[in-house]
Amino acid sequence: MSPLLLAAVLGAAGCALPNDDPTSVHDLRILAIGTTPPELRYPVHGNFAQSQCAPDLSPIYAAAPIRIGTLVADPDGGGRDLPWTFTECPQTGTEQCPPDPAYVIAQGDSPASAIGTTWDIAAEAAAETRAQQSCAGSDGGCPPTPLLTAFAANTAGLCRFGVWLQIGLMIAAPERTIYGSKILVFTPMPDDYPTDAGVCPQAPDGGMPDHENPEYSVLQLDGQTLPASSVETASAGAPHQLQPVIPTLNGPSDYCVPNFEGGWTRLHETWLFSFMTTIGTFSQEQVGYGGWGNPSGGPITYSIDWNNPADGGVATIYSVLRDGRGGTSWITRQVDLVP
């Protein structure tokens, strides 16, 4: 190692890094986006390995509307209305849908806490089908059909591995436009899904159990459950510890995914909790199951330290749970930090 590199390393270590802590919420920010349900399924017949695949998208065409919810913080907004837009498109790699009205799901103005929509995906599929049919044979450019294109452009996903639709959120605040994205999963259920519960989990009527958003309702502060509808009190400037409580019955579950060898791989949901607060910071951004941070697969720690200033105030705590396969839940709690 040269004197130059050493100086560079020490210099870089000593330089002032950006001090915007991700666990500190101090301006308009998207903290979570979730869909209910997080995953839609459709049957696929035939043998994918022999390139004989017949997907049946009728459940999509008849699906119930999807609720798209968000957790958006606007601590200094004072409840102002924010113009927002939801979009949908095949995955772009840039996490942004093209700026074309055809990709827009819904638009509106509302306070941060109310940003969300209900998307009638069946109506969207039907409309796109009609658009494709009316455009067929014409020389002019056809309007985009993002939902159907997401299926048509991904044969392997359509028949076997699943189709991911990108849901985009744009909030055009006066001071800044911010963006978020979330994947909506469409999972094919092929004929060869194992029927042995020892191999893959089974729904009561056969096939894979439905995928639902994880249950997240209890968050403890120093061992005491924080109430959802009132403000808990705690001493300011003192160290506190937060810990999410994993439900006993509806905790992380098993599920199966098709593998590249033509078989099925059984997996277990990896629940990961994120924490943010309007006062102070947390010792970590996330706790829970982490492959990279916990390579040995050792005991998983869920508790997190909250560092808060001595001058106190009413803090909002945001915590988001992700199940590792598209399911998301979150809770918001308030704590009055008393000096």
Added chain:
Amino acid sequence: MRRGTALVLVLGVVSAARAQEQTLQLPHERPPEERKAPVLTQTPALLRFVPAVYPPAAEKAGLTARVGLEIDIGADGRVTGVRVEKPAGHGFDEAAAAAARQFVFSPAKLDGKPAPVTIGYVYRFVLRRAPPPPPPARERKIPVEGRVLERASKNPLTGATIAAEGIETTAGAGGRFSLQVPAGMRYFQVFAAGYEPLTHRIAVEGQKLTLTFYLRPKIEGFHTVVRTTKETDVVEEYTLEKEEVRRAPGTFGDPLHVITDLPGVARSPFDLGFLIVRGADPADTDFYLDGLEVPLIYHFGGGPAVVNPEFLDEIDFYPGGQGARYGHAIGGTVDVTSHKLQADRVHGTADVNTAFASGFLDVPLGDDTTIAAAGRRSYFDLLLKPFLGPGVAIVPYFWDYQFKIDHGKPTDRNQFNLMAYGSNDTLDVATGSSALLPGGVNLDYHALFHHLTATWQYQNGPFKSKLAGMAGYEDTNLGFVQLQGNTYQDVLALRHDMSYEITPRWRLEFGEDVQDWITYYALTIPTIPDYVVFPGSSVAQGNQSISRVFHLVDVGPWVQGVLQLGGGVKLVPGLRLDYYHVPFGDREDVEPRLELEWQILRWLTAKASAGLYDEPPTVEYFDAEFGTPGLGLLSAWQYSGGFDLRILPPLSLSLIGFYTDRFNLVGGFFGPNAPGVANFNNLAQGRAYGLEVYLKHDFTARLFGWLSYTLSRSDLTMGPNVPWGLSAWDETHILTVLGSYTIGAGWTVGARFRLVTGLPMTPITNSTYDADQDTYIPIYGVANSARLPLFRQLDVRVDKEFPFDTWKLDVYLDCWNVTDAQNEEGLIYDYRYRTYTILPSYPILPMFGVRGDY
């Protein structure tokens, strides 16, 4: 009795500039062999001195004088011309010139052959009292013999004059002399060109007296260097000599670092030592030691070169347009010539500074065999240790070694050498557990190589041959958290360069260049799931091992003619065939090269070149699982042309324009191959063009330096339908001004100033929150459409040399960025890519050192 006595002082014999001027003033039609003067192997010695007639009037008036002369000496040692440079009048000038015309010298030799030179000479007229009466017949004379050597360096001073009691003699080969001196206390006076005269009062007694005189150079630290054009000039070759650049500021005493200050070379981020030549990727430039490729040129992170400076003799840097002798590189080439060991005496150096310590020892074994060894180790690890917290270990260090045996003199028909060298860089980092990484950070990096080379040089009349072989082992390891990557490489190389002088004006050069690499990869990485992983899923998977063996062979026969066509025109057509045996198939390419040089006027030479170059992709790109087995060779057409002007020696000016068209470049990414989809392709293209200006003041007694300016542009496109954009290595303006001045009394000061356009960067305009992965994805603007700010830096070096009779001590301070300019190397964004802080370049960075030279 009166007697006119001339006391001779010879000043400034054969300076470097003078010798070079000689070569440049030769008529155009002379073949290049006559123009070259590679080494001044013998200075002219005065064999016959003729006393001048003291002008009677001046003598009567009691006048004395010093007349400065310039004497032209022919190849036979006879005086061919005398000019009065510093007249004294009163008849002294004519008398001195008349006497000097009758002098006879031993011929000066350039590269072992007699050659004409010009020397400066001072003829001193002094009035002396009548000499003492001759000693009585019984006065005993004692034989005195010895040597005259340069102080500190102990270089023999052939031609030095030794005088004692009116008896004079001239030192011969090896600075040896002998004379008979009457017994008793006697004054000895010793004179030599370019050295302070020496006077000693010595008791002459006994049967025989042996003396050694050490003369101090008039300017300490100045070593005569004779420079010349090489046998085969190429358009863009920049040749640097060790003494010329050892004290170059900003190099930490390492001559190889000066390459980064030459035209065509961009500044690498943090000056980490990547050679970015004419906008090409650093991997496109090759490094050779004595014609055999070495895996790296600098220690990790812009450290000193992996070869001790004492082993370096000459550095040839080709930013492009290199001849057919060089292959498998579409960028530039650096060829370092190892030092021909000194067979006359023991020579050693030791250098200790705040970064590392090194030593070198050179010992003759008999008349024509010399053995040398060198070693170096840094000690950052030891210096850093006290400053680290508990549980934290940062262990950075490097070492290198060289061992060489030289057998044979430069004039021998056969010469052999054996050389072993190796290098290691290590960086181990271990931290305790943290919130972010419960297992802590563990980084383990090392890069190690050992090479053994053997060379046989043979010359017989018009035929010359140099056969060199190398066996090597190279090992690179990188471990980070749960990732481990090891690369072992067995390398065999053979290079045979030959030349045959068909006529004095036509020479044929040919040879072959064979390299054989067997590369073993052993990777330990997290198991790649055999299913589609949902973004943000944190699966605690185990590790998997991947091992590969790749065999790559390159056989490169080449031939070129060096044709002196008359009228000052030289043409060097060449052809190279590179045949590559690579995994999953063979590749071959025929590469024509052409160089043209036309000496239009004595001071003006035009040059041009064109050629095709290729190189194989990095071998792991051929991997069947993660790469693309069908990848082709990367190629480039290189064109250049320009002028060399030598209007005011020692100043010279070189202007070169260049255009490089790179094609079949590799684009893509590593990853599991999807059926029917190639991860890599040869669709990327690059182009670079620009102008290089090199204004140089040759190495003279006090001063050397240069101004280097490059105006260039380097573009890249990843495919036929992808818009062209700036290459990541584009730097529009690169200005370097470097100089070193010897003040005297052992003091030398130097400075380097650089002004460089910042590297391109892609702006981040916004970001998208990825709700599945709980992270932010940057939204980029147009690729490479922004730049880091202008880089400017001033470096200073000060040397103070303390010469002693048999060794010298050099105390130096090499200080980077003396003005503490706040340069930027990059931006560090916050987690949302909204705000950023500057990643600063180096602050003021001094390095102190002490160097002893025996």
